[in-house]
Amino acid sequence: MSKGYSFAVLSLVLAATTAPSLVEAKSYNGDGYRTKHRAHNHHSKAGGDNVSCLTSEARNLLARIRGQFGNVEIVSTCRPGARIAGTGRPSKHASGQAIDFRVPGRKAEVVRWLIANHKNGGTMTYHDMDHIHVDVGARFVALNRPSGRT
Numbered sequence: 001m002s003k004g005y006s007f008a009v010l011s012l013v014l015a016a017t018t019a020p021s022l023v024e025a026k027s028y029n030g031d032g033y034r035t036k037h038r039a040h041n042h043h044s045k046a047g048g049d050n051v052s053c054l055t056s057e058a059r060n061l062l063a064r065i066r067g068q069f070g071n072v073e074i075v076s077t078c079r080p081g082a083r084i085a086g087t088g089r090p091s092k093h094a095s096g097q098a099i100d101f102r103v104p105g106r107k108a109e110v111v112r113w114l115i116a117n118h119k120n121g122g123t124m125t126y127h128d129m130d131h132i133h134v135d136v137g138a139r140f141v142a143l144n145r146p147s148g149r150t
Contacts, residue, residue, distance in 0.1 A: 053078035054096045057136040061121065062099055065134070068117075069110055075100040075131045085148025092122075098135035107132065115141055 051062060054077055066072060077099055082091035092098035103110050107125075110132060114123040121136040126147040 051077055051099075054099070055136065057120070058097050058099060061118065061134060061136060062101075064117070065099075065101070065110070065114075068113060069103045069106065073102040073104070075102060092135040092137065097121075097137060098133060100131045100133050102131050111143065 051059060051074065054062065058077075062072075076093060078096045079091065079093040082093040083089065084091050093100075107130070111123065111125060114132070114134060118134060119139055121134060122138070122140040122142070124133040124140075124142045125131075125144055126133075127144045128147050128149065
């Protein structure tokens with residue numbers, strides 16, 4: 001790994017671990033966090049925290065994450081018709097290839113592990129949300145991104 005790449009990854013991890021949490025701006029209702037935003041029904045039970053809808057590759061990824069970190073809190077899985085905010089392109093959630101989850105108090109540790117160990121898909125965090133997004137497909141890392149919510 002080149003020094004430039006190592007520095008970039010370290011910078012992204014540090015940005016993700018030092019970004020303020022917006023838990024205060026959300027209300028917990030027992031089923032999950034519901035935000036004040038309307039762009040996606042991202043966190044509801046109806047929005048998909050079921051894992052049986054995931055592709056086998058996504059279920060295997062979740063099993064690896066659970067094997068490393070225990071029973072993670074699923075925020076969202078399959079959301080038929082889901083689109084990527086601001087682009088209109090289909091989301092990996094629409095096809096059962098993405099998982100949004102939390103591991104309270106261990107977000108930075110989980111992100112570091114994913115960067116090192118998840119090579120067959122994406123890892124993403126958002127500056128205004130407290131969950132981690134992972135998906136299967138092309139490898140990418142995008143930390144502390146805007147969510148596209150208004």
